[in-house]
Amino acid sequence: MWNFPLLPEQASTVAPHVDLLYFFQVGVSLFFSVLIFATILYFTYHYREGSNIDRSRPIAQSLLLETTWMGIPFVFGMIMFFWGAALFYVDYEAPPGALDVSVVAKQWMWYIQHSQGRAEINELHVPLGQPVKLTMTSQDVIHSFYIPAFRVKQDVLPGRYTSLWFEPTKVGRYHLFCAEYCGTNHSAMGGWVEVMEPADYERWLAEGGTGPSMAQEGEKLFVQHHCAGCHRGSQTVHAPRLEGVFGKSVPIQEGKDVHFVTADVTYIRDSILRPKSQVVAGFEPLMPSFEGQISEPDLLRIIAYIKSIAGEETPQ
């Protein structure tokens, strides 16, 4: 309890980069703070009232000095901006092939499900050295998913997907916090991120029993909600097959015009909740809305299913 760390652990690929920038900034800040403190101390001592010192020709203004001390902070500022912006970019672009994990926040817990199917609450198990991508949403208010050891944070909003990715570099147990104030038990809405050796992770996944994967659960839901009735080559309804849709460009009919939209998770979500807002060209707007009928975790499962058949050929 009486340990006195100055830095959280560095346990992700971006952590050292963020720390480096941070130390640079601490250095710059120290430099300017010390500069100003020291100058003030020197002046107040040297030019204290009554000291016998040359006070002739004090300067009242100097364009040269002013431009200097406007210019220097500006230059440092630009360095920090570009450095920070570049890192930020990297921070957010998940590498391809990242492990998919979905996160649903609600007052005051985190419901997390791995694509292999195992679900957990307030804990997140991840394998070492493997990029992980979280797709997150909230059922009520705004929360924020925060892992200090990874230097990542992202608000989790109701009615919308946000994402976060990281690649753990150190086996261990790290804090998971909710960083956006969300009501009574905001401070209790956290848990642990457990980084494991890949083999341990596989074992851990298997421990949950050889239950269905998220996609398999999604497929079951796909049938339960009668999606399959239309989307698997129905005789009565002309509906698009969903194989190979995910990640592709989809033509959307907008009045007389057609424009293309990438079928990402947000698109699939909208297609299910408000199907008629984006009607695929060549189809009638027959699909009913499932707003309020499918829970957030189930939605994510269905999406996982549709994603899982992204590689398949569309049977015609």
Next chain:
Amino acid sequence: MHHHVATIKTNLIIFGLLMLLLVATVGAAELPLGPLNFPVAMLIAATKTVLIIFYFMHLTGTDKLTKTIVGTMFLWLVLMILMIMMDYLSRDWLQILGK
């Protein structure tokens, strides 16, 4: 301070122009201009505003300071709208979820 008093004729001309512009807005709304409908409507409203401010509110007769104030207030309004819009317009430019 002492602007010259605007004549009744000036007032009536401005009023006439305002009426014309009003008819123009309604007319323009009926035209199939597509995405241009909105900017056209706003342009007409802005023109009406300019007429009202300059003539009914006598901005023509006032000093630079008052004109600056008027300029600033509309500039700030536009600034707020545009900068908030900036967020919404650029959402999903990157194919990164939630960015």
Next chain:
Amino acid sequence: MSTTVLDQTAAAGHKPPKPHRETYLDAWTVKSWLLTTDHKRIGILYLISITVFFLIGGVAATTMRLELMTPKGDLLSSPDAYNRMFTLHGVAMIFFFLVPSIPATLGNFLLPLMIGARDLAFPIINLMSWYMYMIGGSIAIAIILFGGIDTGWTFYTPFSTMFSNTLVVPAAFAVFFAGFSSIFTGFNFIVTVHTMRAPGMTWFRLPLFIWAHYATSLIMILGTPVLAIAVMLIAVERLLRVGIFDPALGGDPILFQHLFWFYSHPAVYIMVLPGMGVISEIVPCFSRRPIFGYRFIAYSSIALAILGFIVWGHHLFVSGQSMYAGLVFSFLSFLVAVPSAIKVFNWTATMHKGAIRFDTPMLYAIGFIGLFTVGGLTGIMLSTLAVDVHLHDTYFVVAHFHYVMVGGAVLAYLGGLHFWWPKITGRMYPEMFGKLSALAVFIGFNFTFFPQFILGYLGMPRRYFEYAPEFQVLNVMSTAGASVLAFGYGLPLIYFLWSLRKPPSAPANPWQATGLEWQTESPPPTHNFEFTPKVEKAPYSYSPVAVEGFDGYGDHGSH
């Protein structure tokens, strides 16, 4: 403000005060206070009211700090109680203390005096402003009595509109009224500065205190109405349960964040610009030399007011705002460093070749410069995208804003109070205790909030009732520091009141300062000046050691 005038007043200062001089403090009936339209009296009314809110906010802070001594919640009965505490603390400190602090007290009192006017342009509106504040303040106090509010001072939706079951709607109205009181103040200041300057008081002879208040007023009139409308939208959504910001009803919660910060970022300059104005008065006076780079300081106030309006998105880097918007807002935030740097460096340079005295106001001013620099530089760290991803909503942010608001604005406010206390009340405060308080505040402050930077980088989120055990040491340090800080604040409260017990005896110009306000008696007569002041020189023409070659700030044309 020619040297001859200066000599005159210095001489007047040493004369014993005339026995039956009429001052603005003469009437003591309740009516004479509650219906006064005298800017000086309204300043006093504000002074009393905001002190009440500072104490309320301070009690809440103390409770929070005590609660945070241990990782488990044990002092307060429930997390809800804690949540109400920090909301109360934030709302009281921001809307009811710091926003009106310098402008509505010192600003109200001094602005007409400094420009040589008899009052503000609209005295009745000035009184109305105080009543608006009191309506808002009464609602705020009623909220405390009837159960509090737990949304945080930022009122984020949809929590505030659909989930909180506390008194959000009354709070929205409290903020609304406080906002309009601030708008009225700002509006009055702008008109007064434009139309009521004394003969010869050109723009570049205005004290920098006035420039700072002018810039502040711009923010007040252009930013505050947006906050007013944002809280009204919250009230509507909450009362009628119709969708505006709640995604479940089709709204977008980020729109609220935009509207809120469109005001609340500029508002941080409402809080600190007047403080910068105070420092710009104190530093040259106690350095006994003209301020360095007058024009740059003046322009930088306006620059801060303008730039301050276009950086608000730096509060939204991880909120789900688009990345491009984040890039733009981050970039603009770095530009804000430039006008801030101008001020810091120019104040420092003003001490060069001065004859520096260490009276209490100067000690506070030096504290301000140092702590504002640290606070500002950490603000710069927060506006760096990748770093803010880690630091957002942690104690690093809490430390940052206390450095700028407490280390900055509150220190400036206290410095200003000491500086003008003789003018306002006609009494001197005990110098020894003054120095002691400045020292205690400086040390206590750093002990309270420096550990929070470390806590923040370690990852302790803010608004936490309970926290992980490894954060305890730093939290205990912080609480210990807060008690020193409270002591430091307690002192002036006591000795200022104590100084009132004797009749006025302060000289007109105890600091031998050059501003117009020092040319009239202490306390000033009701109509401010016995004579119509005429201004003939640039401000800050201090020349105890005969500043050679100084004849103003390049203002030759307008002589």
Next chain:
Amino acid sequence: MDTATMGHTDAAAGSALIPLLSHQFDDVEQQSYSSILGMWIFLATEVMFFGGLLTSFGIYRYLHPHEFALASHNLYMWWGFVNTIVLLTSSLTMALAVRASQLGRRTELVRLLLATMVLGTCFLGVKAIEYTTDYHEHLIPGLNFEVPEHQLGEVVERGLDPRMMQMFFVLYFFMTMLHAIHLIIGIGMLGVMAYLAHINWFSGGGAVQIEVGGLYWHFIDIVWVFLFPLLYLISGK
């Protein structure tokens, strides 16, 4: 105009033609200028006040154009049109009232002010009719909002979001009511001015006071000039 150069003169000896001078001002010139400048600055605040709503409206309209267009078709464009004419006419009478006050024509001034008030009241009357119709058509959010029957088909067919149609009406009512409140204040203010002009209370003829009141009145008009196309004329074809 820089008053610093105007010089502080001792207040001129009282004369019936010179308006009352408040103690804080040096002369009438300074006082009038301050009042008018003050009103302009207050209007800047008002612009940002309505601006917050306009921004919200703009964002949601951008995000949900079809719903907003459809919802807007429930408003009766011609009522809005008539009201615009009424309000623009009131601006004309207001401008003429200012003119009358400048020329010192008291009876004309009172009549024009009354005319302006009557027109303002007409506007409110029309608004009241509209609100009642909205009530009967179940268009009031928080009270009785339902998507109108004749639009249900289109809503279902095009998969529009009824919540966003309600959002349109939330903002519609908020904006028009805020506007109406301003108008009511304006009418009250003109009433007081007309009375004061009638009893010849204004020591200087009231030109400045009427001018300041006029600025406010014209501002209300300008707000409506924007609200009308924004709310009534969304073409969603």
